[in-house]
Amino acid sequence: MTDHVVIVGGGITGLAAAWEALEQGHRVTVHEAGPRFGGLISTAPVDVPGPARLMVDEGADAFLARVPDALELCEQLGLGDQLCEPAVGRAMVHTADGLRWFPERSVLGVPTDVDALASTGLLSEAGLDRVRAEASISQGPPTADVAVGPFLRERFGDELVDRVVGPLVGGISAGDIDQMSLFATTPQIAAAALEGGPLSESLARRTAATPPGPVFNGLRGGTGSLVSALVDQLTRRGGDLRPGSALGREDIGGLRADLLVLTTPAAVTSSLVAQVSPAAAEALASIETASVALTTLAYPRAAFDWPSDASGYLVPRSSGLFLTAVSWGSTKWPHWGDGSHAIVRASTGHRGDDRFVSMDDDAVVDAIRADLELTCGLVAEPDGARVSRWIDGFHQYDVGHLDLVQRIQRDLDVDTAGRIRLAGASLHGVGIPACIRSGRSAVLGGPTVP
Ligand SMILES: Cc1cc2nc3c(=O)[nH]c(=O)nc-3n(C[C@H](O)[C@H](O)[C@H](O)COP(=O)(O)OP(=O)(O)OC[C@H]3O[C@@H](n4cnc5c(N)ncnc54)[C@H](O)[C@@H]3O)c2cc1C
Numbered sequence: 434m435t436d437h438v439v440i441v442g443g444g445i446t447g448l449a450a451a452w453e454a455l456e457q458g459h460r461v462t463v464h465e466a467g468p469r470f471g472g473l474i475s476t477a478p479v480d481v482p483g484p485a486r487l488m489v490d491e492g493a494d495a496f497l498a499r500v501p502d503a504l505e506l507c508e509q510l511g512l513g514d515q516l517c518e519p520a521v522g523r524a525m526v527h528t529a530d531g532l533r534w535f536p537e538r539s540v541l542g543v544p545t546d547v548d549a550l551a552s553t554g555l556l557s558e559a560g561l562d563r564v565r566a567e568a569s570i571s572q573g574p575p576t577a578d579v580a581v582g583p584f585l586r587e588r589f590g591d592e593l594v595d596r597v598v599g600p601l602v603g604g605i606s607a608g609d610i611d612q613m614s615l616f617a618t619t620p621q622i623a624a625a626a627l628e629g630g631p632l633s634e635s636l637a638r639r640t641a642a643t644p645p646g647p648v649f650n651g652l653r654g655g656t657g658s659l660v661s662a663l664v665d666q667l668t669r670r671g672g673d674l675r676p677g678s679a680l681g682r683e684d685i686g687g688l689r690a691d692l693l694v695l696t697t698p699a700a701v702t703s704s705l706v707a708q709v710s711p712a713a714a715e716a717l718a719s720i721e722t723a724s725v726a727l728t729t730l731a732y733p734r735a736a737f738d739w740p741s742d743a744s745g746y747l748v749p750r751s752s753g754l755f756l757t758a759v760s761w762g763s764t765k766w767p768h769w770g771d772g773s774h775a776i777v778r779a780s781t782g783h784r785g786d787d788r789f790v791s792m793d794d795d796a797v798v799d800a801i802r803a804d805l806e807l808t809c810g811l812v813a814e815p816d817g818a819r820v821s822r823w824i825d826g827f828h829q830y831d832v833g834h835l836d837l838v839q840r841i842q843r844d845l846d847v848d849t850a851g852r853i854r855l856a857g858a859s860l861h862g863v864g865i866p867a868c869i870r871s872g873r874s875a876v877l878g879g880p881t882v883p
Pocket of ligand 1: 441442443444445446447464465466467470471472473474491492493494495496497678679680681696697698701725727823826827856857858859862863864865866868
């Protein structure tokens, strides 16, 4: 049995790994470079005049319920009664003619019912005909990984990809749908495609077989409350949690640990393993990232006619706008408001567009507000604004990502006799449930399949 597990990185992956290590009876140390734990997860106040303290997520505000690892961990931590579902789940899409509904009965935007897609008005008649033609286009199952965009363009045409699938799937990890790996980033589409035959039909069959239930869950105290609960309970159970303790490559060789779990961003991990496994380090360094900024705006509630039936809207890349998505925060999560304020969260930045990086916060807020006016007519003055910058926050899973991950871990296993395992969003899935699974699996030594 492993005795001392040392974890590098105190984001959700590292904390989940620590939780599993304690569950297995091991001694645990977590080294976190920053002053706080949670990494890309943070729930913090948005300042507004007066006594109100509006606690709003700076990044992730929900996690998939279909992948059960986050729900299970919440239950284990005693947070079950804090779980909540978005009050509204349906989003819209920005078009030159105004906002239109995202199609119902679709999987990541791929329609299982073309009439439902047609009713949104998002596609031209020619675009719809192209989608309808999918059933008659003979396409065998993919024999190797491909990019999501080209794969779907071939089957459904460009309009569906550029106006519907791209804004959603590209938005999940700020990626470029024409580079993203089908197998690593859209496993549900890949699994349906591997059945062969028309993709929309096999997605429809799979959807019909999926038990009903919420798609997403959040936490009333914000996703940051998952981090706080983990930190509290890990500390109480004897875990040695060390914030402000960045490890460098020179530290790795000298660490006295039976198992070392690295949950750091790929570039950091590459540097950490450079001396012990140059091949793994080189492969890790090849993983690209994208940066995003999330601007949270707190408006006087009476300032706008807030939609009550939409969770927000996506902005296709082809629009050239600064804005990539808007969430009607307090419509989606009623507990975010304080009665007198409404919360809006707006995203900017994606692979190939990091304009915000060189702008100061005021300039980012101005650019976001200009796009809000253009896309939904919101001109009111906010009472409070906050810009949360996530530089290199999203790792990009390009075609061949799953093979790359296997190769990296195999090289490390050979070079370190299995003493170092990798986990986290840089490799095994960006969603919180995938990170939790990856952290726990790294300790158990099992597979960490996205
Ligand atoms: C804006 C945004 C919105 C998101 N929304 C959602 C969502 O709604 N739902 C969802 O499921 N997911 C969402 N995600 C993704 C999810 O939040 C992340 O993928 C996940 O939190 C990553 O966790 P991690 O522990 O793997 O990595 P990180 O959180 O990046 O943790 C890595 C940690 O390593 C530390 N570190 C770095 N270098 C060193 C070093 N040398 N020594 C020690 N420590 C070091 C870092 O400080 C950091 O704390 C979102 C992400 C972003 C950026």
